[in-house]
Amino acid sequence: MKVTLTHIKADIGSLPGHTTVHEDVLNEVKRFLKEQSKGIIWDHFVGYVGDDIQITMVHDNGVNASEVHKLAWDAFKSGTEVAKKLGLYGAGQDLLKDSFSGNIKGMGPGIAEMDITPRRSEPFIVYMMDKTEPGAFNYPIFKMFADPFNTPGLVIDQSMHDGFKFEVWDIQEAKAIMLNAPEEMYDIISLIGTKGRYVIKRVYTKKEHGKLPDENVAVITTDKLSFIAGEYVGKDDPAAIVRIQSGLPASGEAMEAFSHPYLVSGWMRGSFNGPLMPVAMKNSKMTRFDGPPRVVALGFVYKDKKLTGPVDMFDDPAYDNARKLANDITDYIRRMGPFEPHRLPEEDMEYTTLPKVMEKLKGRFVHVDAVEKGVSKNSTGRDSD
Numbered sequence: 505m506k507v508t509l510t511h512i513k514a515d516i517g518s519l520p521g522h523t524t525v526h527e528d529v530l531n532e533v534k535r536f537l538k539e540q541s542k543g544i545i546w547d548h549f550v551g552y553v554g555d556d557i558q559i560t561m562v563h564d565n566g567v568n569a570s571e572v573h574k575l576a577w578d579a580f581k582s583g584t585e586v587a588k589k590l591g592l593y594g595a596g597q598d599l600l601k602d603s604f605s606g607n608i609k610g611m612g613p614g615i616a617e618m619d620i621t622p623r624r625s626e627p628f629i630v631y632m633m634d635k636t637e638p639g640a641f642n643y644p645i646f647k648m649f650a651d652p653f654n655t656p657g658l659v660i661d662q663s664m665h666d667g668f669k670f671e672v673w674d675i676q677e678a679k680a681i682m683l684n685a686p687e688e689m690y691d692i693i694s695l696i697g698t699k700g701r702y703v704i705k706r707v708y709t710k711k712e713h714g715k716l717p718d719e720n721v722a723v724i725t726t727d728k729l730s731f732i733a734g735e736y737v738g739k740d741d742p743a744a745i746v747r748i749q750s751g752l753p754a755s756g757e758a759m760e761a762f763s764h765p766y767l768v769s770g771w772m773r774g775s776f777n778g779p780l781m782p783v784a785m786k787n788s789k790m791t792r793f794d795g796p797p798r799v800v801a802l803g804f805v806y807k808d809k810k811l812t813g814p815v816d817m818f819d820d821p822a823y824d825n826a827r828k829l830a831n832d833i834t835d836y837i838r839r840m841g842p843f844e845p846h847r848l849p850e851e852d853m854e855y856t857t858l859p860k861v862m863e864k865l866k867g868r869f870v871h872v873d874a875v876e877k878g879v880s881k882n883s884t885g886r887d888s889d
């Protein structure tokens with residue numbers, strides 16, 4: 505039997521400004537789904553990270569099912585009405601189209617979904633990030649599925665020994681490539697190190713995989729809001745579903761990748777590099793410089809049309825050191841203010857509000873030769889030639 509896991513997320517208004525979701529809005533999305541989801545999906549969970557509401561669903565309609573996407577869209581619409589009444593900041597921000605048409609892709613919300621062949625026990629983790637971009641998943645997903653220093657199962661477990669296949673997208677050119685690990689590991693890294701452009705979209709098992717051949721085992725949202733809206737409307741805060749155990753990374757291997765608060769792009773105004781801090785859902789309040797960027801992990805098990813869980817995985821003192829390091833990095837890097845490499849390089853600022861500021865200086869630039877000529881004339885009182 506095929507089962508579909510669908511995760512859809514959106515920022516539909518926050519308190520006081522891009523900091524966290526409001527309880528009433530969250531409750532409205534929950535109420536809507538509780539009342540309207542029967543006959544469309546089997547089970548669901550509504551969570552959040554920072555200012556983004558996140559819906560995890562399980563059903564048998566397959567990926568890209570219009571009725572499932574519409575259900576999430578309508579739930580966000582309903583929540584938006586509450587956000588508007590409260591005057592919340594950015595009410596309905598990520599709902600970029602006026603009405604739903606067929607598929608939620610390209611309409612603003614982020615989506616990650618996969619058809620799975622459920623195992624006897626089907627454990628998975630949903631990772632949700634705020635104040636960063638889809639490429640922020642490149643580093644941990646690579647570590648989980650390709651780095652034996654993170655995932656000893658790649659060496660020790662016979663069924664993982666052949667490695668995994670990575671589907672990498674060029675999100676600027678809308679192209680995709682499938683690459684094998686460990687054989688093409690260096691090629692994979694050469695692409696995904698450029699995290700603003702090449703992003704891991706899916707991970708598959710290989711044909712040789714004993715228990716789960718040719719199966720989708722991880723999927724990441726890759727939606728680029730600025731490409732859809734045509735202007736800066738917030739970063740594309742991503743989410744991912746990662747299946748775990750029994751021939752896949754163990755729960756702890758999938759979590760270990762986040763024990764090092766690596767640097768991601770996003771943070772304040774989507775324009776700064778900063779450490780990714782793993783936190784419990786209740787601690788995903790983006791207060792310091794609108795961050796630092798956060799990741800929340802929710803652990804579920806699926807069985808017989810039901811989701812059991814979630815466990816709030818980073819709600820654990822074992823991540824205290826990672827949080828402390830993230831705070832120390834924050835203290836260090838914030839002192840650089842608007843300078844690179846804290847601020848993003850110019851090519852990444854293209855998708856922020858900076859180009860509008862630069863526009864007004866454009867006409868005031870003159871060729872340096874003209875300036876030099878002026879300088880020497882001033883210093884000698886006559887032309888240098």
Ligand SMILES: O=P(O)(O)OC[C@H]1O[C@](O)(COP(=O)(O)O)[C@@H](O)[C@@H]1O
Pocket residue numbers: 515521522554555634635737738739740741771772773774794
């Ligand atoms: O110009 P505005 O509307 O105040 O928006 C700026 C906001 O955009 C953001 O980058 C949006 O963050 P999100 O991507 O989480 O929505 C915030 O850091 C910042 O407060």
Ligand SMILES: [Mg+2]
Pocket residue numbers: 515554555556634635741
């Ligand atoms: Mg957000």
